[in-house]
Amino acid sequence: MSVSTDLVPPPTARTAPAAGVVPLRRPGRWISAAVVLVVLAAVVRSVITNDAFQWGVVAEYLTAEVVLRGLGLTLWLTVLTLVLGFALGTLLAVARLSGNPVLAAVSWGYVWIFRSVPMLVQLLFWFNIGALYPTLSLGVPFGPDFVSISSTNLIGPLAAVIIGLTLHEAAYAAEIVRGGVISVEQGQVEAALALGMGRGRILRRIVLPQAMRSIIPAAGNALIGTLKGTSVVSVLAVQDLLFSVQLIYNRNYLVIPLLLVATTWYVVVTSVLSVAQYHVERHYARGAARALPPTPWQRLGGRLR
Template structure:
C-alpha cells in the first residue's frame, strides 16, 4: 500500500518549510564503523606476508575444485538422510505408542548431546568394534559380509555422522511444524475416514512445510560449513584438500582464504535457493490449503 502525504501549508496555502533533523550520533557511529572496517581491510589486503597471487592461483586448483564437489555431495546426501530420518523420528516422537515415542526421544537426546566431531571419529573407527559388517537372512546361513575399513571410508563416515546428527535436529523442527497445523484439518481428515498415515502424508505434512522449510534451509547452509570438520577423517572435502596443500607448501593463510571464498560462494547460492523455496512453499501456499483451494480438491479424493 502506498501512503500519499500532502505538504503542510499555512493559512494562505503556501507550503511551510520543514526543518530536517540531523542525527549526529548516527553519522558519527557510521563514520567510526567505516573507518575501523577500512583499516582492517587494509591490514589484510596490504599485508606483506600474504601472497594474493597464490590465492588467485589456487582458487581454481584441481584439488580445490574436487574438494568443493565432495563438500556439496556430503552436504546434500547428509541433509537428505537427516531429513528422511528426521521425519520418521518426529512421527515416532508424536506416536501414541510409548515404546516408539521413548526410542525417538532417546535418539534425539543422544545425537544432540554428543559433539559432531566425536560422532565422525566414532564412525570412522567403527572397525575397532566391528571388524566385519554382516548382513544375514534370519534363521539361515545365507548372508554377505564386508570389511568395515573398506566400507567406512572418510566419505561414508562423514555422510553418516553428519546425517544422523542432523536428523535429531530435523526431528524437532518437523515435530514443531506438524504440531503447528490447525487441528481442524486433522479432525476433517478423521471425519473422512483417512488412516493416520494418509492423513499425515496428504494433509498435515504439506501444510507443515511452511514451518519446516526455513530452518531446513538454514541447516543445509550450516551443513556446508560443518563439513569442514570432515578433515579429521580425511574425507577429501574442501577443507581436507586445502589443508593437505598448505601442509606441503606452507601457504597456510592463502589456502584458508581460498577455502573461505568457496564456502562463502556456496553459502550465497544456498541462501538464494532457500529464498526461492520459502516463496514457493510460504504462507501464501499454505493459505490456499486452509482456505479450501487445495483441501477442496484433496479431501474428497482422499475420502473416495
C-alpha cells in the first residue's frame, strides 16, 4: 500500500525558520526630533537667562490684588458670555433649521451681520448707542409711545461689553449648534417619528446627545477664543485682566514683566479649560467607539510598562 506524498510538504518547507520582520529605518525622524529639541532648549535658555524679562517682578505681581480682581472679572465675563451666547445661538440655530422661511431668513441675516462686524466695532457701537438713539420708547409701531426713557447714560461700559460680547458670541454659537445638529443621520429622526416620538423629545433624547460630539470641540475653541477676546474690553476702561496690568505698568513703567503676568494667567486658565474640554469630549464619545481612547497618563504608563 503506497502513501501519496502530494499533501506532505517537503522537509525544507517544514523546517524553515520564520522570516523576522525588520522595522523600517527612519533616520530623518530622529534627526528632525534632535533639531527641534536643540532649538527648543535654546529658546528656553534664552527666556530663563534674559534679565529683561524680570521674572522676579513677574512673581511679585502675579498674585497682586488688582490683578486677581481683573482675572475674576475676565472669568465672569467669559462664563456669562458663553452661557448667554449659546442660549441665544441655540434659538438661532433652531430658527435656521425650521421650515419657517421668515425665521430662517432672520437667523441667517443675524449670523451674517454679527460675523461680519469686528467685535471691537460692536463694543464701540453699543457704548455710543446714546448718540444713535437718544431716547428709547415702547409703544405701537407708527403710533403713540407708552414708555419713553433717555438712553444717554442707560448703557455703561460694563453693560455695553456684556451686550456686545453676547451678541457676537451668539452668531458663532448658532453655526456651531447648527453644524452639530445636521451631522446627525436624518434616518434616526425619521425612525423616531415613525415610532410616534415628538420632535421635542427627539431633539433632547436622540439628536442633541449625538450632536454634542461635534459641538463640544468647536464650543471649546469658542470658549477659549472668548476668554482671550475679553481683552478688547480694556478699550472701554473695563478693569479686566489686561486693563489691570496696564494700570500697574502705567505707574511703574515695567511693561514687559506686567504683560508676562497677564500672559501667564491666560495660559494657565486656557490650559485648565483645555483639560476640561478633553474630559467632556471623552464623556460624549461613549457609544461612538467600542473603547474610549486612552488618556495621556494611560498612554505614558503603558509605554513605561
